[in-house]
Amino acid sequence: xxxxxxxxxxxxxxxxxxxxxxxxxxxxxxxxxxxxxxxxxxxxxxxxxxxxxxxxxxxxxxxxxxxxxxxxxxxxxxxxxxxxxxxxxxxxxxxxxxxxxxxxxxxxxxxxxxxxxxxxxxxxxxxxxxxxxxxxxxxxxxxxxxxxxxxxxxxxxxxxxxxxxxxxxxxxxxxxxxxxxxxxxxxxxxxxxxxxxxxxxxxxxxxxxxxxxxxxxxxxxxxxxxxxxxxxxxxxxxxxxxxxxxxxxxxxxxx
Amino acid sequence: xxxxxxxxxxxxxxxxxxxxxxxxxxxxxxxxxxxxxxxxxxxxxxxxxxxxxxxxxxxxxxxxxxxxxxxxxxxxxxxxxxxxxxxxxxxxxxxxxxxxxxxxxxxxxxxxxxxxxxxxxxxxxxxxxxxxxxxxxxxxxxxxxxxxxxxxxxxxxxxxxxxxxxxxxxxxxxxxxxxxxxxxxxxxxxxxxxxxxxxxxxxxxxxxxxxxxxxxxxxxxxxxxxxxxxxxxxxxxxxxxxxxxxxxxxxxxxxxxxxxxxxxxxxxxxxxxxxxxxxxxxxxxxxxxxxxxxxxxxxxxxxxxxxxxxxxxxxxxxxxxxxxxxxxxxxxxxxxxxxxxxxxxxxxxxxxxxxxxxxxxxxxxxxxxxxxxxxxxxxxxxxxxxxxxxxxxxxxxxxxxxxxxxxxxxxxxxxxxxxxxxxxxxxxxxxxxxxx
Numbered sequence: 001x002x003x004x005x006x007x008x009x010x011x012x013x014x015x016x017x018x019x020x021x022x023x024x025x026x027x028x029x030x031x032x033x034x035x036x037x038x039x040x041x042x043x044x045x046x047x048x049x050x051x052x053x054x055x056x057x058x059x060x061x062x063x064x065x066x067x068x069x070x071x072x073x074x075x076x077x078x079x080x081x082x083x084x085x086x087x088x089x090x091x092x093x094x095x096x097x098x099x100x101x102x103x104x105x106x107x108x109x110x111x112x113x114x115x116x117x118x119x120x121x122x123x124x125x126x127x128x129x130x131x132x133x134x135x136x137x138x139x140x141x142x143x144x145x146x147x148x149x150x151x152x153x154x155x156x157x158x159x160x161x162x163x164x165x166x167x168x169x170x171x172x173x174x175x176x177x178x179x180x181x182x183x184x185x186x187x188x189x190x191x192x193x194x195x196x197x198x199x200x201x202x203x204x205x206x207x208x209x210x211x212x213x214x215x216x217x218x219x220x221x222x223x224x225x226x227x228x229x230x231x232x233x234x235x236x237x238x239x240x241x242x243x244x245x246x247x248x249x250x251x252x253x254x255x
Numbered sequence: 256x257x258x259x260x261x262x263x264x265x266x267x268x269x270x271x272x273x274x275x276x277x278x279x280x281x282x283x284x285x286x287x288x289x290x291x292x293x294x295x296x297x298x299x300x301x302x303x304x305x306x307x308x309x310x311x312x313x314x315x316x317x318x319x320x321x322x323x324x325x326x327x328x329x330x331x332x333x334x335x336x337x338x339x340x341x342x343x344x345x346x347x348x349x350x351x352x353x354x355x356x357x358x359x360x361x362x363x364x365x366x367x368x369x370x371x372x373x374x375x376x377x378x379x380x381x382x383x384x385x386x387x388x389x390x391x392x393x394x395x396x397x398x399x400x401x402x403x404x405x406x407x408x409x410x411x412x413x414x415x416x417x418x419x420x421x422x423x424x425x426x427x428x429x430x431x432x433x434x435x436x437x438x439x440x441x442x443x444x445x446x447x448x449x450x451x452x453x454x455x456x457x458x459x460x461x462x463x464x465x466x467x468x469x470x471x472x473x474x475x476x477x478x479x480x481x482x483x484x485x486x487x488x489x490x491x492x493x494x495x496x497x498x499x500x501x502x503x504x505x506x507x508x509x510x511x512x513x514x515x516x517x518x519x520x521x522x523x524x525x526x527x528x529x530x531x532x533x534x535x536x537x538x539x540x541x542x543x544x545x546x547x548x549x550x551x552x553x554x555x556x557x558x559x560x561x562x563x564x565x566x567x568x569x570x571x572x573x574x575x576x577x578x579x580x581x582x583x584x585x586x587x588x589x590x591x592x593x594x595x596x597x598x599x600x601x602x603x604x605x606x607x608x609x610x611x612x613x614x615x616x617x618x619x620x621x622x623x624x625x626x627x628x629x630x631x632x633x634x635x636x637x638x639x640x641x642x643x644x645x646x647x648x649x650x651x652x653x654x655x656x657x658x659x660x661x662x663x664x665x666x667x668x669x670x671x672x673x674x675x676x677x678x679x680x681x682x683x684x685x686x687x688x689x690x691x
Contacts, residue, residue: 040518068336134530138336141521142529177539217529220339220346227347228517235510242503249499253491255294255683 027177030145030152033207037147037214040229043222044215049077051194052212055205058192060136063128063183065116068137069216072110076219077212084110091115129169131182140210140217147210149175154206157185286472291490292497293478295683299369300476300497301504302362308505309359310464314457316352317401324404326450328443331406332531350520356398357523358512360546363391371590372611374599375477381591383470388587390463395547397456400449402544407528412541414441414449420554423574440534480682481600482675489679540628548625549618553655554580555629556648579652586659593659595667598675606670614658617651624648 036045053074056066071088075081088108093115096103108115116135118124125132134142143149152175160172160179170180187209190200198204215221263281265271274280323342325334338345367387370376376384403414418435422428437444475484484490491497515523523545527538543551557576561568570578586593601608624644633642676682 068333068340073340138529142526144526224346224350224517224520228513231513231517232510235506235513239503239506239510242499242506246499246503249495253294253496254680254687 027179028152028156028174030148030175033148033151033210035147035211035214037211037221040225042225044077045211046078047196047198048208048211049215050079051196051198051205052208052210052215053077054194055187055192055209056136056212059187060209061114061117063117063124063133064136065118065133066114066137066216067116067135069114070111071108071114073219077215081110088112129182133183136213136216138217140214142217147214150210150213151206153181154187154209155203286493287498288492288494290472290493291484291487292476292493293480293484293489293679294491294496295478295480295679295686296476296497296500297479298504299365299373299479301501301508302366302369304501305505305508306359306362306366307464308508309355309362310457310460313352313355313359314461316348316355317454317457319348320352321454324450326404326447328406328446328532331404331446335405347516350516354512354515354520354523356401356544357515357546358508359394360398362508363394364546367391367587368615370477371614372601373477373479374481374594374596374601376591377594377599378591379474380470380477383467383474384591385588386463386467386470388584390460390467391587392584393456393460393463397453397460398544398546400453400456402528403446403449404453405528406446406532408530408532408536408538409525409528409541411441411532411534412538413543414445416541417543418445420573420577420580423571423577425574477599478679479600479602480676480679481598481603482677482679482682485678486680542626545622545626548623549621550580550583550625552621552625552648553583553652556624556645556652579656583655586656590659590663593663595664596670597667598672603673603675604666604670605673606666610658610662610666613654617654617658620647620651621655624651 036042036048056064071084074084074087079087088110091108091112092105093108093112094103095106098104118127121132140146140150145152153173156173156175158172158174160166164172164179166172167180170182171184172179173181187202187205189202192200192205194200198208261281262274262278263284265274265280270280320338323334323338323345325331335349338349340346342348370384370387399413399417403410418432418441421431421435424431433439435445436442437448478484525542542548554576557572557579559568559572560570560575596604596607598604601611624647627644629645631644633640633644633647676685
């Protein structure tokens with residue numbers, strides 16, 4: 001056993017050697033934030049999720065789709081069924097064909113997915129100077145650093161260093177790989193008005209939208225961690241019992 | 256296994272009736288009940304059973320995933336997300352399966368190490384060992400094709416890089432790649448055939464596992480002392496001794512596995528695989544799954560083979576790399592004949608014990624090298640040593656092959672002999688006295 005734990009320690013030590021290369025290019029590491037969903041018992045902050053959704057709806061959704069989410073999913077972040085119905089009804093969805101074989105427009109239903117701002121990628125690129133605003137459904141899991149990175153990116157806009165040559169229609173962001181990003185600084189202080197009176201600084205709005213996007217990417221996280229705690233407790237107790245059983249059975253054997 | 260004339264008596268008439276016509280209960284009792292097993296196993300001997308558990312877990316979780324998965328390039332990515340979001344406990348199934356692949360490799364790597372360290376591949380267990388290497392190769396193919404199925408960026412580009420390796424072979428290479436793809440690039444036909452093969456291969460593995468266990472039950476297990484059991488004092492019945500020990504080990508292993516499923520389900524994956532596959536955008540840094548990294552490092556470490564300081568090249572770096580990568584596993588097939596020492600266990604082989612430990616370090620260093628970009632240097636805690644990972648991979652890779660091809664044949668000749676206990680029972684007693 002002694003040898004095995006030594007071996008294991010050596011394996012872990014050696015493996016950490018490989019870690020520093022996680023950094024993507026020359027971009028700065030996003031600062032680690034103290035999210036409510038961190039840790040084995042972490043949960044999402046419902047008021048923050050709702051504020052984050054508001055920022056997405058009023059700001060981000062002008063360019064970024066979230067095609068994996070349906071309006072009904074918003075009940076998970078604390079909206080009522082009526083509220084999701086009202087939100088869905090604001091959009092128009094093409095449906096059909098009807099019995100006459102015609103396509104028709106109808107108001108959205110909670111089961112409809114979030115409406116995308118552009119009909120396809122080509123249209124999105126044409127409207128954004130060739131750049132494609134990525135779908136945000138999974139973005140918090142599709143980038144190193146997750147929610148930390150999203151928050152950092154949104155607050156990471158600054159003037160480029162003197163010797164830095166920016167491309168046409170590009171902006172400088174210290175957390176973006178290569179520092180050149182096609183998205184202009186998307187949010188500014190006081191851009192939205194929160195119903196709960198929370199201050200609307202760029203930092204606060206970035207935190208809220210990062211929280212919202214983390215939920216959107218991993219909506220079952222709370223159920224997963226809650227089940228995980230139960231499973232770990234059960235297994236730890238069961239391992240203890242099995243150890244006792246094994247010792248009892250082996251007690252009459254010289255080994 | 257197989258039938259034997261000696262049959263058991265059963266109290267239960269139904270079991271007795273069945274057993275008279277098909278002696279399955281007699282067989283089970285002989286192979287898993289009173290099956291005489293060396294009494295000196297350490298916990299390394301748990302990993303075969305754990306690997307078996309993982310195979311079953313992967314087949315079951317995979318079966319239910321397959322019921323909800325769509326193997327078409329326009330549907331695959333979103334169908335996986337539908338499993339994550341809308342299928343009841345779909346997230347649990349997928350995280351069990353995705354992390355299960357890693358756990359399967361953890362158990363099998365430890366199982367292989369155990370076999371090497373204690374000389375379990377030596378006569379009369381050569382065929383048992385070779386079947387194990389075949390299982391490992393089939394696992395690699397299965398895991399590779401499984402990683403392609405979510406059709407994310409790393410799926411797509413990993414598939415492109417790995418299948419392209421075959422183009423290194425002269426003349427037939429390009430033809431093989433087109434044949435593998437079912438077209439002229441990784442595309443819908445590739446995804447479809449990989450899904451079909453990913454579903455089939457686990458059952459092929461199960462078949463080879465059956466042969467592996469059959470061969471095991473002919474020779475019996477090796478043990479940490481590497482001495483064959485001679486008298487009844489050396490062995491104990493498999494049940495209840497090793498069934499209880501395996502169950503305890505399984506519970507501890509499940510704790511480890513569950514940590515990943517429930518609290519870190521994506522750490523062993525790559526964020527890029529949550530981006531849908533896009534043939535027009537290459538990720539800046541394509542890395543395979545962690546369990547392939549040591550072999551990936553060997554692939555990248557090999558330079559052009561030719562006459563130094565001239566432009567004469569006999570074998571290009573790509574072909575040489577591919578051959579070295581396959582060779583790194585092929586060498587395991589001839590391991591029983593490369594090792595010339597009559598002693599099995601490293602416990603009684605002072606030099607082999609050291610060379611095996613260096614081999615483990617070299618293998619892990621190869622893994623680290625494979626994880627880093629080809630041009631990266633070794634750096635830790637913000638301190639850059641300016642040693643290129645490429646050179647680490649070359650040194651570690653040379654040791655890897657040197658261990659098998661040079662050291663093992665020589666060690667058998669020159670390694671000093673250590674006095675060995677005459678039996679397993681004596682080895683157990685010696686260990687007990689030492690502990691006192």
